Amino acid sequence: MWKPLVFILTSFTVHMSEAYRILLISQTLSKSHAILAEGLIKHLTDAGHEITYIQTIPPEKPLPRVTVVDISGILPRRDDFFHTKSIFEKRLNSLNLMTGFMPDILQRSRLIIEHPNIQKLIADNNQHFDVVISEFMFNTIHAGFAGLYNCPLIWFSPSNLNWMVFDLIDEATNPAYSVDAVSSSTLPLTFRERVAELGLHIIKRIVVMLWTTIVDNAVYEKNFAPLIRERRNIAPSFESLAYNGSLVLSNSHPSMSGAVRAPQNFISIGGFHIDRNVKPLTEDLQKLMDDAKHGVIYFSLGSNLKSKHLPNEIKRDLLSMFGKLKQTVVWKFEEDLPERPTNVHTVPWAPQQSILAHNNCILFITHGGLLSITETIHFGVPIIGIPAFYDQYANVQRAVNMGYAKKVDLSYAMTQDLEFAIQDMLADSKYTTRAKELSEIYHDRTVPPEKELVHWVEHVIKTRGAPHLRSPAFIMPWYQKFYLDLAFVALVLIFILKKTLLITIGIKKTIGKQKKT
Known part of the structure; x- marks a missing residue:
């Protein structure tokens, strides 16, 4: 019924x-x-x-x-x-x-x-x-x-x-x-x-x-x-x-x-x-992240920049540096990257939200786009920002000032700087703690x-x-905001008052002279 x-x-x-x-x-x-x-x-x-x-x-x-x-x-x-x-x-x-x-x-x-x-x-x-x-x-x-x-x-x-x-x-x-x-x-x-x-x-x-x-x-x-x-x-x-x-x-x-x-x-x-309901990872990516006992470092330069366009010497140096880490590295790379270290895995397209949502994702290396910044706060993951253009510099610097990020300049010397930043962030839990704190603030909304x-x-x-x-x-005219109309009225009143006083003084002087005469 x-x-x-x-x-x-x-x-x-x-x-x-x-x-x-x-x-x-x-x-x-x-x-x-x-x-x-x-x-x-x-x-x-x-x-x-x-x-x-x-x-x-x-x-x-x-x-x-x-x-x-x-x-x-x-x-x-x-x-x-x-x-x-x-x-x-x-x-x-x-x-x-x-x-x-x-x-x-x-x-x-x-x-x-x-x-x-x-x-x-x-x-x-x-x-x-x-x-x-x-x-x-x-x-x-x-x-x-x-x-x-x-x-x-x-x-x-x-x-x-x-x-x-x-x-x-x-x-x-x-x-x-x-x-x-x-x-x-x-x-x-x-x-x-x-x-x-x-x-x-x-x-x-x-x-x-x-x-x-x-x-x-x-x-x-x-x-x-x-x-x-x-x-x-x-x-x-x-x-x-x-x-x-x-x-x-x-x-x-x-x-x-x-x-x-x-x-x-x-x-x-x-x-x-x-997406409130995070989409499941592919079977192989899920297993990779589940088995990463030292955690996963996720690296992506976003949808506009392409990692495949990095200079060859930068790609070579990054692979060598990542290979020294005990963590698993998932790198969004748009083509096959041969001769990778065993802990480095590339994906031509990365389900970013699903990766960041995984408990084993401990660090996000990002270009600092606003969507990526939003997602890292949503999931409470600290970042290393490598900004390239427009608002990415401001986004990354703001994240650094808020305490959950470090910044690395996009340059031919970036690999060494990136290695220092990774080691620093992995050794100090304050970055993760701050990211989690901001994530709680982010989620604490009425709706x-x-x-x-x-x-x-x-x-x-x-x-x-x-x-x-x-x-x-x-909707208020600019001259009213600055009280310019009041200033104009005040000037007019001062002018009238001054004229009145001058006239009054002139009359008094005239009357005085007449009395003396």
Whole structure:
């Protein structure tokens, strides 16, 4: 009797729950960013929603309840840019964001909008969406989709916390107590660091004002504004759309990035991409790790850099050094590596989360990507970071400052430095202890990050943009924030008072002279 009742109640619940239509835009030519986007998709579709997914790296297999808008091939993948050997010769620091990354991002954004599949999508008057979720990569052109479909906009920030993210929904954070996305400085800042952060902030703001905003506005006026006018007669300004986001979903958490001053519509969901049910290892890898009585050291340079592209002398030296260890080494290496020591095992693709989850994984040698940093905190494994470009330097330095990591420079002398770092970390349990402490902080949440993100996406849709969460500082004119209107009134009053006093004094003098006469 109870089974039909359960079926009826379940059917009623499903019927009553609303399935929303969501447009998700991911523009980065990076596997790690695709992993994050597909994490968003998984949790939102599990909640019953439908996704239209604009992606430069389409999923390898069809996803249920997902319509993929394939824009792959808009730009050739710059494998030379990620070639490990070339990284030895150049480092991609913050200024390269403007001289290297930014032109690439702006060009890619324009080509995405002008792609035939996107033009077909935005020209279809039958398309509608309840919310737009766009990856924020230092420009805001995709706010045009929210304007076109007249729906709320949610920004997804895949990178470290930075003032450009907060500038979307609140005031830009003060560089005196917050650092740039690629900065390796930690709080409290020294005088020199504060000056450097301020200078970088000013330079980037000038770049945004005089370059990226102008480029984005031109793309908006060409592609979105005419279509919006066809549908609703008047098109809002690009600036009003770009800074009309309902909230930011941030791939961050205080256990990894520290505390930050943030408005209520800034939501930390760092770790949402990690599978709660860790997938089992392959039979041979499971046995290898189970039998590693001295523990396993896992080595991976991520999805962009390739270990096979390391200079031959580096590969030779690493194998020789690893061979001296009593620990088992699992190395993500993209091709066969002959003449390996017996304790070194290579895998062309590594199930990283499953490896880190194993009790015998005692150390992770990583490039320091944000996903890897998140996963090592999730599973409580200490790291040795070998950063190569962009935010990896900041990620690794932050991990060092938080006490669960050591840093090794990517150089021709790295093998010896890496050996010293391994021996130091294996001999001192403080790194593992600190990693476990941060892992406890990471897991001690009111709700898991995947439930957090689904709740807030649905909340934004239900409340038509969640205007009640928006910071009052965001809508206040800058001259009011600095009380310039009060200063103006005070100056006027002082001027009037001064004139009045002068007139009064003049009258008194005149009266005095008359009396004397």
